[in-house]
Amino acid sequence: MIPAAALNQCPEQNLLLESLSAEVRERIFPHLELVPLPLGQAVYESGDTLRHVYFPIDSIVSLLYVMESGESAEISVVGKEGIVGVSLFMGGDSTPSRAIVQSAGHAYRLLGSRLKEEFNRHGELLYLMLRYTQALITQMAQTAVCNRHHSIDQQLCRWLLLSLDRLNGPDLVMTQELISNMLGVRREGVTEAAGKLQKAGVISYKRGRVKVLDRPRLEELSCECYAVVKRESDRLLTSRPQKTR
Amino acid sequence: MIPAAALNQCPEQNLLLESLSAEVRERIFPHLELVPLPLGQAVYESGDTLRHVYFPIDSIVSLLYVMESGESAEISVVGKEGIVGVSLFMGGDSTPSRAIVQSAGHAYRLLGSRLKEEFNRHGELLYLMLRYTQALITQMAQTAVCNRHHSIDQQLCRWLLLSLDRLNGPDLVMTQELISNMLGVRREGVTEAAGKLQKAGVISYKRGRVKVLDRPRLEELSCECYAVVKRESDRLLTSRPQKTR
DNA sequence: CGGTCTCTGTGCGCTTCCGCACATACGATC
DNA sequence: GATCGTATGTGCGGAAGCGCACAGAGACCG
Numbered sequence A, B: 001m002i003p004a005a006a007l008n009q010c011p012e013q014n015l016l017l018e019s020l021s022a023e024v025r026e027r028i029f030p031h032l033e034l035v036p037l038p039l040g041q042a043v044y045e046s047g048d049t050l051r052h053v054y055f056p057i058d059s060i061v062s063l064l065y066v067m068e069s070g071e072s073a074e075i076s077v078v079g080k081e082g083i084v085g086v087s088l089f090m091g092g093d094s095t096p097s098r099a100i101v102q103s104a105g106h107a108y109r110l111l112g113s114r115l116k117e118e119f120n121r122h123g124e125l126l127y128l129m130l131r132y133t134q135a136l137i138t139q140m141a142q143t144a145v146c147n148r149h150h151s152i153d154q155q156l157c158r159w160l161l162l163s164l165d166r167l168n169g170p171d172l173v174m175t176q177e178l179i180s181n182m183l184g185v186r187r188e189g190v191t192e193a194a195g196k197l198q199k200a201g202v203i204s205y206k207r208g209r210v211k212v213l214d215r216p217r218l219e220e221l222s223c224e225c226y227a228v229v230k231r232e233s234d235r236l237l238t239s240r241p242q243k244t245r
Numbered sequence C: 001c002g003g004t005c006t007c008t009g010t011g012c013g014c015t016t017c018c019g020c021a022c023a024t025a026c027g028a029t030c
Numbered sequence D: 001g002a003t004c005g006t007a008t009g010t011g012c013g014g015a016a017g018c019g020c021a022c023a024g025a026g027a028c029c030g
Helices: A022-031 A086-090 A112-121 A124-149 A152-165 A176-183 A187-199 A215-221 A224-237 B022-031 B086-090 B112-121 B124-149 B152-165 B176-183 B187-199 B215-221 B224-237
Strands: A033-037 A042-044 A052-056 A060-066 A072-078 A098-103 A105-111 A171-173 A203-205 A209-212 B033-037 B042-044 B052-056 B060-066 B072-078 B098-103 B105-111 B171-173 B203-205 B209-212
Touching (some): A022 A105, A022 A112, A033 A052, A052 A060, A052 A112, A060 A176, A060 B124, A072 A152, A152 A187, B052 B112, B086 B124, B152 B171, B152 B224
Antiparallel strands (some): A042 A098, B052 B105, B203 B209
16 A cells, blocks of 8 residues: 555546546535545445445455355455445445455545435436446356356456456555455465466465566466456446436 | 236236336336247347346346356346346446346336436436346345355255245246256256255156245255345335435 | 157266365564 | 564365266157
């Protein structure tokens, strides 16, 4: 995490906020509040009534489902391309999953009431949020498929790529234990898979720090799931007309 | 499937349509078109640009993802409680998954343009659609978790219950082969799991016809995933204020 | 009634992943 | 630089599920 002071923070670092029209930005930005997101913090718990939505700028937040048995699985992951708390505007106000900071950093947050106010005005923001939500749906669906059919090796590649896309550098601060919680597998399974990648020179691993050395190779080794999610996100969220009606 | 003629069809059999205010129904219903959905038909293919949304009344439609290898997995399932084609109003117009009729019957369909027209009027329908979409998201998330952590036995129970809730009687017309495609497992795995349930007197199985004999027991044998999805659907879709802003 | 097709049941070797038990290695801290 | 906590590597036995091969059994049809 880059120290807050040194960071030239601005809301436009979040790609959703960046893609808004000047008019909407002018109305929204004064109400944004910059908050630090330390590693492991729960942005919200399962069943919580949400008050804010969060726009990460240099952090990653995982939507994680933890079962009665304690076993867990990551449902989707959100970084600078997205927003945490879609259930707030989808109408549910809460979800059965938990949002955990997976990579420390910052986010801008906005009161739910402000967001809804803006929805009522014109719709541009609403339709952007909905397209993002559809991209999120794709990610969840693909996670389900991947959990069913792909090996830990493949899933690790997918996961590394998804995380990478949501940050800036080629480094991840992340223990194998944490990764195993996200993938819903044993820690030893991650050790083994990561060991293979390291031997192949694709990543270098060192006590909770992953550096990606050969990204193209990583993409080859990943299952198709990464590409599907990436393609669909790009399709839905880059340079489209503001209104989709 | 009940023959069309014998069926006293009306749009209110679909629970989403039923829960609309009289005012909105008056505007929407004249534009609904009743269509038969034969078993196995693709309501839409991966990547198709959608023109209609579908409100099933006595049919079940599965959202299925088919991979390059031919392996498949069901992402979610839609019946009389829901709508097929959410990506149309979410702004994406298409999705990477396929919608397949899993249980033959009928649905009312509506032109996407009509739907959007109604969205612009007032918002009641939009907010209902969004809440439903959130319930669908919960189902997808839970599918991902279930695929990771639960046995075929448990998943079969979950799947039977979900399907049951979306129909009227205690019978399902469904071969083990088809179920295996939905769950993304081997057909033999389904044979074994179904055999256990039959021995326990929970279901009776007969060449593509499942009759559920002991539903409470089925719920006990299922993993928690069914209950989570059910609870969340009920929370989001029963007797709530029309406007959630 | 006999043939054929589809659906269901069963067995077997194999792979992947899990659970557990340790061994090692890094790094922060005093 | 000794110590201790945390992160990582390894090696079992066992369970679940897969791929394959094939056997029975109901349904449909001429």
